[in-house]
Amino acid sequence: MRPDYPIKTDRLLLRPFTPADLDDYAAYRTDPEVNRYLLTVVTDRAGTSELLARKAAQTELTGDGQGLSLAVHWPEAGRVVGDVVLKWLSEEHRQGEIGYVFNPEFQGRGLAGEAAGALLRFGFEELGLHRVIARAAPGNEASWRVMERLGMRREAHYRQNRVVKGEWADLYTYAVLAQEWRARR
Amino acid sequence: MRPDYPIKTDRLLLRPFTPADLDDVHAYRRLPEVARYLYDEALTRDETAEKLLRWSAMDELTGDGQSLALAAVLDGTVIGEVDIKWLSREHAQGELGYIFNPEFQGRGYAREAAEQMLHLAFEQVRLHRVIAQCDPRNEPSWRLMERLGMRREAHFRQNEVFKGEWGDLFVYAMLAEEHRNEE
Numbered sequence: 001m002r003p004d005y006p007i008k009t010d011r012l013l014l015r016p017f018t019p020a021d022l023d024d025y026a027a028y029r030t031d032p033e034v035n036r037y038l039l040t041v042v043t044d045r046a047g048t049s050e051l052l053a054r055k056a057a058q059t060e061l062t063g064d065g066q067g068l069s070l071a072v073h074w075p076e077a078g079r080v081v082g083d084v085v086l087k088w089l090s091e092e093h094r095q096g097e098i099g100y101v102f103n104p105e106f107q108g109r110g111l112a113g114e115a116a117g118a119l120l121r122f123g124f125e126e127l128g129l130h131r132v133i134a135r136a137a138p139g140n141e142a143s144w145r146v147m148e149r150l151g152m153r154r155e156a157h158y159r160q161n162r163v164v165k166g167e168w169a170d171l172y173t174y175a176v177l178a179q180e181w182r183a184r185r
Numbered sequence: 186m187r188p189d190y191p192i193k194t195d196r197l198l199l200r201p202f203t204p205a206d207l208d209d210v211h212a213y214r215r216l217p218e219v220a221r222y223l224y225d226e227a228l229t230r231d232e233t234a235e236k237l238l239r240w241s242a243m244d245e246l247t248g249d250g251q252s253l254a255l256a257a258v259l260d261g262t263v264i265g266e267v268d269i270k271w272l273s274r275e276h277a278q279g280e281l282g283y284i285f286n287p288e289f290q291g292r293g294y295a296r297e298a299a300e301q302m303l304h305l306a307f308e309q310v311r312l313h314r315v316i317a318q319c320d321p322r323n324e325p326s327w328r329l330m331e332r333l334g335m336r337r338e339a340h341f342r343q344n345e346v347f348k349g350e351w352g353d354l355f356v357y358a359m360l361a362e363e364h365r366n367e368e
Contacts, residue, residue, distance in 0.1 A: 093345045155342065
């Protein structure tokens, strides 16, 4: 399953990463504030370039465990302002997961929700998913507020279920079912 | 980590399985009501024998993904099974499980065995957090988790197809510090 690129929303274009995105991507992906809640920490241009190359290859879904990683281009700003991911967790159980990382400079405009919403639509309508989850650290309120605006429900609050960067960390899991997502449209 | 066997509780002995436990274990593992909320179906005698062979080797924990699976023995009869799975060594996480013969339910044996396994998980394996999972329709199972002092951390809705229909999942958990307060 390969989406027709670009995926268009009201304001945004979602499409595979290209090497030319490196400046825009590094501008936020190396930001300590952005890295704070991410498991893959990137601090320099070389690390960003490696990560970008991996993401640039994730453009179609042919089976379990794969992901779509897309750059979010905002024409009004003339640049990539964030990125989104859709993981196919289970083909048998029709489960998926979305994630997003945005440049703080462009936060507060609903862009993350708009881009993530497009991936939810793709997951439910094109991939035929039954349920899509998203996860965030409780301290990352900006992230889970987006999940709530997308109509996702908090299903789990794991306490100290893993060590992240030397500290016990909690984890929220949000979810939305296909029928709930359709009822909101 | 290999416990000294048998592990004694007030009324039970916990020890590794042996092939000689076949009659006792098959007595409940053959029952559809026991298998209702397990990923396993009701077992044939041969299937129970195969499981016993595998479980017999699960008598120590040396790494991630392994399980300690023990028989709960009352006056010489195996009346159920308890296990601890080592989910992650790095994050010191484990999972508790239990299955008991309905003939012996309602007398607190499952609780007694499960408490002992939690003690072992926290004090000997030195886990930081232990979870337990069950189908929300399996109320006796999650009531026991609550009596053990575990908290419900998740209610996943329709997160998998279970025996031909969409199934939900409860996840309960307990931290080492909560366990020490409980004891």
